[in-house]
Amino acid sequence: MLEVLGGLFALALGSGFIGALSGLGGGVFIVPALVILAHVPMYVAVGASLMSVVATSAGASVAFVRDGWTNLRVAMVLECATVTGAVAGAFLAGHVPPWALELLFSLTMLQSAYFSSRKKGEGILAQSDRLATRLRLSGVYPASLSNPSSKPISYGVENVPGGALVMLLAGITSGLLGIGSGALKVIAMDSVMHLPLKVSSATSNFMIGVTAGAGALVFLARGDVPTAIAAPVALGVTAGALVGSRMLVFINVKWLRLTFILLQVLIAAEMGWRALSRI
Amino acid sequence: MACVVPDLMGFAEMVDRGTNDQEERILRLWTPLLLRSILVASVILLATGLVLAITGPSQHYVKTFENAQHGLTHQPTSFPIIVHHALQGDPDAVMTIGLMVLTLVPLARVLFCFLLFLREGDFVYVLFTAYVLTSLILGIVLGRIG
Numbered sequence: 001m002l003e004v005l006g007g008l009f010a011l012a013l014g015s016g017f018i019g020a021l022s023g024l025g026g027g028v029f030i031v032p033a034l035v036i037l038a039h040v041p042m043y044v045a046v047g048a049s050l051m052s053v054v055a056t057s058a059g060a061s062v063a064f065v066r067d068g069w070t071n072l073r074v075a076m077v078l079e080c081a082t083v084t085g086a087v088a089g090a091f092l093a094g095h096v097p098p099w100a101l102e103l104l105f106s107l108t109m110l111q112s113a114y115f116s117s118r119k120k121g122e123g124i125l126a127q128s129d130r131l132a133t134r135l136r137l138s139g140v141y142p143a144s145l146s147n148p149s150s151k152p153i154s155y156g157v158e159n160v161p162g163g164a165l166v167m168l169l170a171g172i173t174s175g176l177l178g179i180g181s182g183a184l185k186v187i188a189m190d191s192v193m194h195l196p197l198k199v200s201s202a203t204s205n206f207m208i209g210v211t212a213g214a215g216a217l218v219f220l221a222r223g224d225v226p227t228a229i230a231a232p233v234a235l236g237v238t239a240g241a242l243v244g245s246r247m248l249v250f251i252n253v254k255w256l257r258l259t260f261i262l263l264q265v266l267i268a269a270e271m272g273w274r275a276l277s278r279i
Numbered sequence: 280m281a282c283v284v285p286d287l288m289g290f291a292e293m294v295d296r297g298t299n300d301q302e303e304r305i306l307r308l309w310t311p312l313l314l315r316s317i318l319v320a321s322v323i324l325l326a327t328g329l330v331l332a333i334t335g336p337s338q339h340y341v342k343t344f345e346n347a348q349h350g351l352t353h354q355p356t357s358f359p360i361i362v363h364h365a366l367q368g369d370p371d372a373v374m375t376i377g378l379m380v381l382t383l384v385p386l387a388r389v390l391f392c393f394l395l396f397l398r399e400g401d402f403v404y405v406l407f408t409a410y411v412l413t414s415l416i417l418g419i420v421l422g423r424i425g
Contacts, residue, residue, distance in 0.1 A: 001332075001333065001337055001338070001340050001341050002333070004340065004341055004344050005329070005332075005333070005340065008344075038348075039348055040347060040348055041348070041349075041350045043350065044347050044348075044350060044352055047352065051378055051381060051382075054381055054382060054384060054385060055318070055321070055322075055381055055384075058314055058315075058317075058318045058381075058384045072392065073404065076392055076396075076404055076407045076408055076411070077407055079389070079407075079411045080407055080410050080411055080414075083411050083414040083415060083418075084414055086418075087414055087415075087417060087418040087421060090418065090422075091418075091421050091422075094425065135403070209384060209385045209388065210385040210388060210389055210411065210415075212385070213382055213384065213385025213386065213415065214385070214414065214415055214418050215418075216378075216381075216382050217382050217415060217418040217419050217422065218418045218419070218421055218422040219422065220375075220378060220379060220382060220419075220422065221356060221418070221419040221420075221421075221422025221423050222356070222422040222423070222425065223352075223353050223354040223355065223356040224352050224353070224354075224422075225352070225354065225375075225378055226343070226344075226346075226347035226352040226354075227328065227343075227354060227370075227371045227374035227375050227378065228332070228340055228343040228344045228347060228371070228374075229344065229347050230374070230378055231325045231328055231329055231374040231377065231378070232329060234325060234378070234381065235322065235325055235326065235329075238322075
């Protein structure tokens with residue numbers, strides 16, 4: 001018994017660690033680890049992973065909020081879309097054939113690998129468009145972390161409907177695939193709504209727990225979260241993420257970026273192959 | 280901004296200093312405290328459940344895992360039944376309660392934002408957060424349906 005429990009905990013610990021180092025989150029790694037290495041059906045892995053995403057994100061975004069990077073209003077407007085998508089996705093996950101889930105996971109990993117390899121936007125929008133102004137979405141962020149008294153930098157927001165549409169997709173993939181969908185959330189805010197990258201990342205971190213929580217509630221209410229797997233996975237991924245986020249200070253992750261991109265492509269290939277061999 | 284509800288959390292003095300101060304105070308002090316408390320309670324329950332599984336009948340955990348490998352995951356969903364089993368020392372029931380407590384974290388986070396916007400009298404955002412809360416609860420209903 002201890003081999004099974006220890007094995008699951010080790011997989012979760014490693015996934016949480018890599019998830020934190022790569023900035024992709026533990027869900028992206030624990031789902032394929034459970035499917036490929038622990039021979040657990042995709043649907044079962046999704047239920048367990050959603051719980052681990054909720055656990056990991058519970059304390060992760062506090063520092064960003066405290067430092068003033070999170071735009072709470074943007075988060076709340078967009079959460080309407082992500083939560084709707086996550087509830088729909090988690091509901092559908094119970095009715096979609098396993099090969100379709102695996103194929104979608106493979107495609108999502110490829111998209112995430114492409115996003116990881118692409119240069120992110122660095123510009124700041126000076127003024128919000130009409131809808132964003134009416135919703136008072138503009139914000140400020142600290143100019144310098146080392147000098148808190150420096151004048152904060154203000155930024156604008158645009159294309160809220162476009163961002164919400166991408167967020168709906170992020171919610172659906174989160175509920176269907178058991179991941180935080182952080183990459184898609186950052187795309188919605190950074191590339192579509194033109195928020196500063198660090199504000200996008202911090203706001204995305206704040207939103208991930210609520211999005212995954214929406215999916216987790218559907219699975220839990222349906223009685224579909226396998227406790228024997230979900231408990232060690234939630235504890236292991238959270239512990240791994242804690243260690244990983246502490247290590248970020250000491251490790252220069254830039255040289256690891258290519259490794260993470262390759263890892264995502266490999267996972268995408270394996271999951272895609274599994275899906276296609278089942279059709 | 281006008282104070283529209285009773286002083287729920289003891290930060291009335293922040294109201295006249297503007298939205299950001301108030302948001303910051305709630306988010307900086309109260310939200311992390313509550314969220315961490317819920318998280319710690321959940322971790323204790325999950326760890327207790329695992330200890331019970333390790334010290335209980337040796338094949339029970341392995342059998343549950345093997346069932347999950349075959350897609351058989353169905354857990355009881357009636358809360359009174361789960362609590363009853365947990366009180367009898369059933370590890371699965373204790374872990375299920377731990378997972379339920381864990382899902383309170385996102386619910387509490389949205390509830391905090393709801394109270395924050397309500398207190399600021401920002402009714403557009405009260406509606407946004409109310410929609411998110413309703414959707415989370417709808418998720419439970421949808422899960423019950425199947």
